[in-house]
Amino acid sequence: MSLKIGIIGAGAIGGYFAAQLVKAGMEVVVLARGKTRDALLKDGLTLTSEKGVDKVTFAAVSDDPAELGVCDAVLFTVKGQSTDQAAEDMRPMIGDDTEIISLQNGLYGIERLAAKYDEGQLSPGITYIPAVVEAPGQVTRTGSLTRTVFGPLHPRDTALHDELAAALQEQGTDAFALKEPMKEIWTKYVVLAPFHLIGCLTRLPVGGWIGTEEMQDLFFRAMKEICALGRAKGADVPDRIAEKQVHFVKTTANPNTKASMLEDLERGKPLELESIIGWVCRESKKSGLDSPIHDMAYALLLAHKDGRG
Structure with missing residues (x-):
């Protein structure tokens, strides 16, 4: 099944996963602002790695979360200092069954998300992917490591997690859905x-x-x-x-x-x-x-x- 995935934070990590999920056939929508929004709307996203160059475009890119609509899952990949603002901004993209998957560094972000959303929708995760933004809409993966894990904060059905992990694995990302990720x-x-x-x-x-x-x-x-x-x-x-x-x-x-x-x-x-x-x-x-x-x-x-x- 093709899932609708929202990307919150189209920087190095968000950009990498956005590109991989588009290639996997997912409907990917991106919440972005300023120069990043403009670049993604005009030229899409370019991902460069040791495997070559991939260029993708998205189902939608906007600075208006209501325009992007409710998603099956969102990947929350903003820098830590942007957590609170981004968590508020994305509310129109979050429905009763939307999975919020955080791939931020550390534990601060998941605590802040837990203060704002139903903990039954939260899935903490980590990624070891080294990547940098060279310019708006241009991401370079600087190493070959791609290990990524995520799973529910509290035990529940993990069918969506399994589907996302499988889709990412097909694109060469070492992704795993864990029942207990902490x-x-x-x-x-x-x-x-x-x-x-x-x-x-x-x-x-x-x-x-x-x-x-x-x-x-x-x-x-x-x-x-x-x-x-x-x-x-x-x-x-x-x-x-x-x-x-x-x-x-x-x-x-x-x-x-x-x-x-x-x-x-x-x-x-x-x-x-x-x-x-x-x-x-x-x-x-x-x-x-x-x-x-x-x-x-x-x-x-x-x-x-x-x-x-």
Whole structure:
């Protein structure tokens, strides 16, 4: 069955999935504004990767969500700092049975969506796809990793999730629908925030900082701060996850990989500071935990939060 899929946030990640779903035969509508809207209306979206160049057009592109109409599912892929506004803007696209699938970094976004919508419609997810926006309507995938998982926040029927995952797999995306996605989301978050903060503070890709014992230790201690927070929130996040991640990044990760927050920092764009690193600081304090590495990084990066305008 062809599903009607809304894309909320046609940046690097939203653009990638929008292109893949069009190629899979889905009816894809895009909520976009300004130069991105104009580019998508005029020329569609161009996705460049090691596999070549794909160009797609959409069933509809508009800055008016009512014009796009109610969807079977929406992919919520805006940057963390845009969460609240985008969540309000998309209301006309959300019906009683619309699945809201969040592929944002971190856990802040799903908490904000849960405050605004029925939790029975929410599906948290994560993606490891590295991609950047070169210009409005032009997305480049910068690495070959495509692992993506998503699933319901609370147990329920997953037929739609399974259909979306299968459609994405047919297009070469390593996508999986999980009945209980939160453990894998926490597992990614353990490495996500430390990876972003170290990348931004060193201004280096992973290969530039992971090679010394001192940085490996800093990385490990930052990840343990998140493991402790996860356990305080009732998640199964043992410290051995941090140990495995240090080994993986040291031995297996592409040394040229940059944190997306570092990409934004270098381009003078606003940072997902509050939703990725600030969230750890605030939630740790609420739980009576110390998070000195995240606290330091948050303070040092605060001056860059809003970009260069």
